[in-house]
Amino acid sequence: MTPSDSADSAGADPYAELLDYGRRLGAGLDHLHAGGAPELAATAREVICRADKLTLYRYLPRVAAPQKTPLLIVYALVNRPTMTDLQPDRSLVRGLLDAGLEVYLIDWGYPDRADRLLTLDDYVNGYLHDCVETVCARHGLPAIHVLGICQGGVLSLAYAALHPGRVRNLIPMVTPVDFHVPEFLLTKLVRPLDLELMIGTLGNMPGPLLNFLFLSLSPFRQGRQKYVHVADLAEDPGALANFVRMEHWIYDCPDLAGTAFREFVTATFHDNRLVRGDFEIGGRRVDPARLLMPMLNIYATRDHIVPPQSSQALRRLYGGRDYSEIAFDGGHIGIYVSRQASRQIAPAIADWLRSR
Template sequence: MKRDVTLMFNEYLETMKSNFEDSINAQQKMLEGIEVFANAKIPAKGISEKVEVWSMDKVKLYHFVPKVKKTNSIPTLISYALVNKYYMMDLQEGKSFIGGLLEQGIDLYVLDWGYPTKDDLYLTLEDYILGYIDGAVDYIREETGNDKINLLGVCQGGTFSVIYNALRPEKVKNLITMVVPIDFSTDDKLLFKWGKYLNIDTMVDAYGVLPGDFMNNGFLMLQPISLTTNKYLDLIDDVDDQDKINNFLTMEKWIFDSPGQAGEAIRQFINDLYKENKLIKGTLKIGEEIVDMKRIENPLLNIYAKKDHQVPNNSSEPLPKYVASKDTHNELVDTGHIGLFVSGKSLKITIPLISNWLKERDQ
């Protein structure tokens, strides 16, 4: 009996010792974490050097400073979505999608849509596509002496690029679309379910310009546990790791940098595309012009992500069959919507794919 009591007492002491050590380690980790957060370095909005070369209203066109000798004679314009900022593609040295393309000798420009305010509530899709995109394209054509340029459209910016290509085919040499929503008839993924039932007219009438936070909260609800809870709980394990904290804060800064949405533009985007699928039906009007995707005869590279939680694969994948081009290629990458630009798959697959594809079609 005495032996059993002694054994139990020793086990108790070992447990107390282990708990005490865990407590000390946790306190040490927390103290180191405080120092890590105090020394956290969050880069500016994009790390690649660039120069503002053109502007219209709040929209700016940037030209990235080449990192190596240019290998492509045709410049490429990036059109990003309106709901977030393009610098997600250029967050960190060595992991930058834009930096990777520059290192491949691609001559890159990007449109920054700015931050709409109340005086922009009447901006339409025509303003964005035949105003801002067309104005930027014309500037690049004149500046570089090229009759045509390449377009690289991301997500909603890809939809805009497809529409622009169909309306102004004489100005586009090659079209690259990435995680682009094209066929809005699908009910896959929560975003495409919401879009069909969203009372956008009431929202635009009430807000004028939809607040960025409102839009961002909607995207967070696509994966509520993962995006609003788990990632913060997981952070505890990495609180004393400077690189991981820097990465976390950098991504958080981008996620919550959400511009407002010009009312009339998002009204048409939701009503004409999500609800009526007019782009696929051939009935979409931009201004007074009908968008006919069969006018797209130039080469098309369509890249989409297997694990995309925002844009369903069956919305992106059909694009080539709606254009007239004989030179089309679909590429499904085993990653997510953002992973296409920031993960190891971006460095190993996406960047080389785009670079090689453009170089083969540079003449």
């Protein structure tokens, strides 16, 4: 029996498979080089104002008569808000615009050592409040809609509890609330950190280090498996471009202002104060019972970063009468960039706001 006969009897020839994998991988690299760097955050927008590292953007409407009350997107301090507009055909921002909304977004920028003493009070009662006031003034309204994403959802909940008259409708999205549910693996990774030593030594929380913690939640898939499958995208330049966009977003990690990071981790991952009812910002208690405005809580059922059980805890803390939930069948990232999400999430948000 020849070696080829042996390979045929056992199935596909491993040498041929290896050669084909190399060919496809080479073809994919050629497509990437030919296409250049893919563009992120391509939806047309304008700068409304800047403050220190922060930029407030307004997206240009895509319908003739958008809804009168604008929506402000408050992204997390972690990673970059380009996730909301990562791909032209699967963009949360573009979906909201196409659904008839007027959309603003806060880009927190890249904090440096000069920002190490910024507190949660600075972010919530300072920067965030100023952005809300700016949008309200531009539209001549006393209150606007607020969509808070992940950690930005926690900041939005705090802001709405402290300034309830400025938030007409509140939409937390994949937002952690109960940080001590057993499924919250990130809590188990973060709590052992020596915050005083880390922040005292470094000044800020390095973005790449925090990103390493997130990648550690799914080490094989994020560190190895996805790169093996790059060759499967070789014949599809569009899919390759989307892969590169995602990789760029994953590793685009701003540092976090040291004092604010320490305050946030202590109040949430360590002490779970939002659930306990003793979370304070700027000397004022963040009381979820003051959240009386209509609320749409959106979470992902297969979220490996913010487990749905953590987000669902908001139902029992909410003090109002108009509470709704959307359980998206997907993950923490898929809720922004999957085809299913592009068909469901933005239209559902627009419909919910339109009815209120």
